[in-house]
Amino acid sequence: MNTAHTHTYNRHMPSIASKSLPRTWMSWAVFFFFCASVFGLAMRYFFIGEIPFFEYKHLLHAHSHIALLGWGYLLLTGLLTFSYVKSPLRLKLYKKILILTVIANIGMMLSFPFQGYGGFSIAFSTMHLVLSYVFAYSFFRDLKKSASGTAKTLICLSIIWMLISSIGLWAIAPIGAILGRMHPLYFMSVQWFLHFQLNGWFVYALLGLVLIYMETKGHPIKIGPKTLLALHLSLFLTYALPVSWSMPATVLLYLNGLGVVLQAFAYFIILRPIITQLHSSYCLSKSWINSMLWIGIISLLAKALIQATLILPDVANVAYTIRNYVIGFVHLVMLGAITFGLGALALKNNWLRKNRQALIAWVLLAIGFITSEFLILGQGILLWAKLGFIPHYHLLVFIASAFLPLGLALMLLAQWFSYPPIQKSPKSIQIQKSHHKSKITETMKSTVLMSMGIALLLMASCGGGGSNENQGSYTPPSAKKEKVADPKGIGEIKEVILGDEIDQVLAEKGKAILDMKCTACHQYNAKRLVGPGFEGLTNRRRSEWIMNMITNVDVMLNEDPVAQKLLEECLTRMPNQNISIDESRQILEYFRKNDREKTGGSDAAMN
Template sequence: MEVLKMNSQKNWIVCCFFNFLIASFFGLLMRFMYLFPLDFINYSFLLHAHSHVAMLGWVYLIIYVLIVHFFIPKEKSQKPVYNRLFWCTQFSVIGMMVTFPIQGYALFSIVFSTMHILLSYFFCKLVWKDSFKEKTSANALLKVSVLFMILSTFGVWCLGPAVSTLGKQSAFYQIAIQFFLHFQFNGWFLFAVLGLFLKQFQHIIDAKIFRKFYFLLIISTLLTLSFPIRWFIDNNILNWINALGVVLQLIAFVYFYKMLLPHSSLFKTGLDKTTKMVYGLALCSLFLKIGIQLLTIFPNLVEVSHQIRNFVIGFIHLSTLGIITGFLFGIVLQNKMLPVNSSLMKLGIKCFIMGYIATELLLFCQGGLFFLGKGMIAGYYQSILAFSVLIVFGLILITTSIINKKQESIVS
């Protein structure tokens, strides 16, 4: 039974990286279309496919795998329900992968998206029932992440009434989308990866410091929802609420740093160079995100952050590729869930990181030039396309190394 469980989880991981590769290919195709328009492809439809597969096919499902692996007791995680639920969820992702590029938001894509949400509720129920027996810091973060995931979906359920009553251009519709995205990225995803990260510390975390970090981060997550709402509702009180939220977030992560500092040397001794590199990427991206959010205290930057698309895309990728994916890569590498000694794996991760850093620099530099009214970087679209190829190539190498390792284990 244990061997069966391990084989199932290896298949899950291959599937997650396949989804990530498809999502990155959609992103690459969008950047290709800036240089070479393809009339038979609808850009906005492709954008929907890219975002849904990245969020729900890569981040959601790899978190699913790691929660089952680290938080669900062995005797419960071996129940067939987890394997069946994973593949049902993957079926919904494939449905979105196919329907969104063809029709955008329409009947079939909405059916598959709704299916994913309903399956996620079932997953929450299973996790709530089968874990949380121990009162640990990691469990506390996971519990809140699950609650934030459920909360985020309230925004999705508001989209139908918003369209039928006020239309897609209304503030109600736009705020419902931002509500979903905010609590997905800053609630469900971030709290889940931080919980998984703390699970890797086999040391006693200072409970008093953790409680301060924990409650401040929850409060700041709730308060910073006011930032995207401010894009659609002109009210200065929202600026003050956001300012308080980002300051509390900064304080929360100061406590996070203090909490981990006594254990950092011992923790790093058990890591190889590649794992240290991706954890470093995640932590640097995290503190850069905090710094950028602190800048939103200045009212004139609120509008700019929304209007300059380069800033929006750069910030989203900072969260998804830098922080969330960085932590997830670190966790799977640290626990030998990927072939860490594979030369293909090491090269793939280096290519991915180089592509990520280069595209982020281009996005934020170009956004800064737009802000200053200085125009375009020479060869901007060609450069960002080339570095996006590096991200896709890195993921091809990583996925290939996982498949090769899986085949070797089957033969042996």
């Protein structure tokens, strides 16, 4: 009986090579996190200096894809795999999935900065998407073998939300071909993917993994069906807010309000026992890793509280018209809840190293996250109150963001080169040699495979240019028609009478509105960020067109050929900021002032 038990135990014990897989997996996750942070730092630098050879929007796409699909995805799938899968044979399958996923991420990392959405970047993104399906299928098979419970339910649902989120990606191509890339459904498809990724896949998995950790510590937590129902309903109802960005409707804001109330209720019920147990059993002073876990839990609570304020439609409007809030919220989820929450669990399982170098790395990461969040959200509050900018705001955010790649570089060094002390008994030395040998073999195989992938990418790149003409862009049916653009645009403004001199009072009021609602995507110079720069605008477009574009943005994007062309170039739909005609006149006056200061003249398009 004992012999049979021992045989079964040894058969299911991970091999030495399998034991190295978690740290290899996490090392790749940290590597892509480092790369994403470098792209993010470069984006910050665009506001204070020049970066040759790169476009802001291309770096934006590289940053978002590598952060989401490199760091977030690998961290989460790694934690799920090594929490549930123990069979060495099954782990070999996941190792292959990891290698292919790394190749897909490297492909995106090398292609997005140079071509944005193009043939190669889309191919590698699709490769990653297909691999996520392979992972989901494989993981569901292994998950069936584990005991039922609340944690398993949340983990199952998280995988389902990941699959559901991908519907948005598959919908993009047919919607772009049939309705055009400026159609609201196109942007709703993108938001569908992001919404169910962040609030479904990542948050559900985080909650499930925390519950697993509580179970291992002897504190099982059960969640009732009503709470789960509230959580599911809130997930769907809060999708109404991003829908309202491209299809403004008051009813959508009320649906979102109901969703955030249900979400606050569900989070309170789920997190209350977790916080109680963490507070009583794992105080902040006991371990720095517990502090990291607290940052993750507090960030998740802050997410729920911030979203709860969106129950008021006016607040919901402000939340998406001031881009600082959008950026701060996304970072709160990805950098706060996911990075520190899941990172702490990886540390507790020894899948991420927890030595002195790692401690310094995580402290630097925490400093970068907390200071940048305070700056970004604090600046958003100042813009909302029309109090201007924090002195040297962009420089301060750049400095705060620099702590992230600095900490991650140190974390990589700790992960790769720093080893904990071991007992030098003959047996342990033999195990170490065996471990080292298997690790070298493992690394060689991975290196060969990835080198082949990179070589293929580089050879393919030699045959394809990075220009916009060769990026597989599609011209929607509406743009194929021979439309004659009205130089005055489409809207209520038919005639604008301008004075010879600049009205300074109007111009200052206009600048205050632009600072609050527009400068996260546009700059006052000619540099293109998410959207084109403002410099020279009154010399390119008539005043009526400018004011109609500001006040009647949805119709302009759907019907005006010039606005549609700009949308195709930027691939980001300008939100309806609910700006009045009087406010648009104030903005126009500042555009005139800005052009005279920067170009020496204004209103050339009126002549």
